Each structure stands twice: as C-alpha cells, then as structure tokens.
Amino acid sequence: MTFTLAKPITLTSFLERPETKPASEFIDGEIIQKPMPKGRHSRLQGKLCGVINQRTEDAKVAYAFPELRCTFGGRSIVPDVVVLQWQNIPFTAVGEVPDNFEIAPDWTIEILSPEQKPNKVIGNILHCLKYGSRLGWFVDPDDSSILVFQPGQQPVLCQGGDRIPILATIPLELTAEQVFGWLTMQGAD
Numbered sequence: 277m278t279f280t281l282a283k284p285i286t287l288t289s290f291l292e293r294p295e296t297k298p299a300s301e302f303i304d305g306e307i308i309q310k311p312m313p314k315g316r317h318s319r320l321q322g323k324l325c326g327v328i329n330q331r332t333e334d335a336k337v338a339y340a341f342p343e344l345r346c347t348f349g350g351r352s353i354v355p356d357v358v359v360l361q362w363q364n365i366p367f368t369a370v371g372e373v374p375d376n377f378e379i380a381p382d383w384t385i386e387i388l389s390p391e392q393k394p395n396k397v398i399g400n401i402l403h404c405l406k407y408g409s410r411l412g413w414f415v416d417p418d419d420s421s422i423l424v425f426q427p428g429q430q431p432v433l434c435q436g437g438d439r440i441p442i443l444a445t446i447p448l449e450l451t452a453e454q455v456f457g458w459l460t461m462q463g464a465d
C-alpha cells in the first residue's frame with residue numbers, strides 16, 4: 277500500500293510519525309506500508325531467526341533481528357530479517373540493544389509476500405548492498421527459491437539441494453530444500 281501525500285515528506289518527518297502495523301517504509305520520498313505477514317512468511321522468518329541465533333548468539337558472533345527498522349542512505353526500511361555481526365551491533369553505553377539502528381545490516385533477508393512487487397523488495401536488498409551489506413537473500417516461497425545477492429557479484433539462484441551462501445563468520449550451512457522444508461510442520465522435529 278502506498279500513501280500519497282499532498283506535499284513531499286522528509287525522512288526526518290517520516291521518522292517522527294507513529295509506527296504502523298504492519299510497518300511502513302520510507303523509500304525515495306514515499307511511504308510504503310508492508311503487507312501483513314501470513315503463515316508461510318511468518319514461519320520462514322521465525323525459523324531463520326531461530327536457527328541463526330542458535331548458532332551465533334552465545335558465542336557473540338552475530339544476531340538475527342526480525343522486522344528491525346534500519347535507517348541509512350536516505351531510506352528507512354524494515355527487512356524481514358536483519359543479521360548483524362556482534363561487533364557491528366551499536367550497543368548503548370550500558371550494553372543494551374538500542375531502539376534506533378542507523379546502519380545497513382551485514383545480511384538482509386526479505387521474504388516475498390503475494391501482495392509485494394518483487395522489484396521493490398529487491399530494490400531494498402540492493403540499497404542495503406550499496407551501503408555496506410555483505411549479503412542479501414530474496415526468499416520466494418511460491419517457487420521455493422532464494423536469490424542471493426553479494427557485492428560485486430552476479431545474483432545466484434538457489435533451489436533444491438543448492439547450498440545457500442551465508443556470511444563466512446556464521447557457522448551454519450543451509451540448502452534451499454532445508455529452508456522450504458520448514459514450511460511442512462507435520463512431523464517436523
């Protein structure tokens with residue numbers, strides 16, 4: 277959903293507005309509300325965060341945040357999953373996670389919802405890469421594929437048994453088949 281405003285809004289004005297549910301993003305001077313996550317989207321988002329954090333949090337390697345607002349490069353976006361390496365999390369002076377993140381994630385994951393336009397979602401991944409992200413996943417549940425973006429490289433399409441590129445510091449290996457296998461919860465471990 278796109279809101280049309282009578283006069284252009286600035287990023288600062290956007291950030292002063294109350295949060296919406298689902299979240300709204302500020303992209304190229306427009307406010308775009310994300311669609312409400314549905315079952316497959318929520319399942320993949322939750323499992324990705326859980327699996328990544330299970331491997332990284334205790335060792336203070338990285339952390340996966342669901343739906344974290346990131347404001348940088350003139351945009352304020354809310355990727356489905358934001359992964360930050362531990363040393364890049366801007367902890368407060370007392371060691372807490374801050375409310376505002378003004379950095380690009382190290383790894384951004386977007387899960388396509390039926391109501392979304394793929395190029396807008398991919399545009400957010402490319403924006404992240406332009407401002408320092410090292411990895412982007414575009415997850416499409418409809419065709420069980422993950423399009424992987426890395427700086428200075430051609431995108432790679434992962435399906436079936438293809439191993440999906442993950443940040444080198446994260447001790448995790450996944451295939452597209454494993455990721456989309458999480459959608460089948462009957463008999464899941």
